[in-house]
Amino acid sequence: MSTTACSRPIRIATRKSALALWQANFVKSQLAHHYPNLPVELVPMSTQGDKILDTPLAKIGGKGLFIKELEIAMLEGRADIAVHSMKDVPVAFPEEFGLYAICERENPFDAFVSNQYENIDALPQGAMVGTSSLRRQCQIRRYRPDLVIRDLRGNVNTRLAKLDDGQYDAIILACAGLIRLDMEHRITQPLPADISLPAVGQGAVGIECRNDDDELIQLLSRLNHPITATRVRAERAMNTRLEGGCQVPIGSYATIDEDSLTITGMVGKPDGTELLFASATGSTSRAEELGTEVADALLEQGAAKILASLS
């Protein structure tokens, strides 16, 4: 607990999905915990990214349209910080902004969710599995080539409703989203990393603000969880070298044991017929280099060809 030098209320720009609101409220409560006298407000924003396309500000870097909209709010002085699922944050970051805190990671693994089958091995031949993620798709196909993968879109609740409707035998979601939305009981089986390597940053929440907002940067440093931040930096460094976006069949997962970081990366063909893996271990002080090394090892095995065939 401490008093704060911050002279104004902190406004958190957030999307209106249940998960985005949970994350914004989580950061609000973290700020309240560290700075009890600091007023914090949410600024919920429309998720229509399109309306900004005609403004000169649309040239701000980054691929995520939602993120862009939150960034415009910060540039225009309508908000101070934005809260993101790290797995949805592009590695190419606009130069006006930085990530100044990465909070402690929730369960990073994918979840097998089914109402009838207790795990992925129990699915009958040819069962229908819902996911629109190329990363999940290629790994599920490798593990169970007999399964039929069908597109599944929408937010977490929409996806669960489609499963409950009987449109799929099982679906794959992130454990973290289910846990945060109080639906941990829907996780039928957390998928271990050797079946489904998680996405870069999966399960971690990051906080972004303007690079020139010194007061805020100072304040946010308390919310940073250094171990999570180092793991996510290694994973993002791998993606940076691979020039991977958010919609690619790339997995990356780093763990830390004392001062040693191990990172494993995966690039796969969506049909599951070819998956490349590489790992590196070294000092946590070399987190980013280790991520880059794994990317280089994947490139040596032909990752560029797989990724190029997708775009």
Ligand SMILES: NCc1[nH]cc(CCC(=O)O)c1CC(=O)O
């Ligand atoms: N792409 C959607 C998304 N972005 C973040 C999460 C929740 C998990 C997380 O915070 O990493 C989800 C849902 C999902 O993948 O099931």
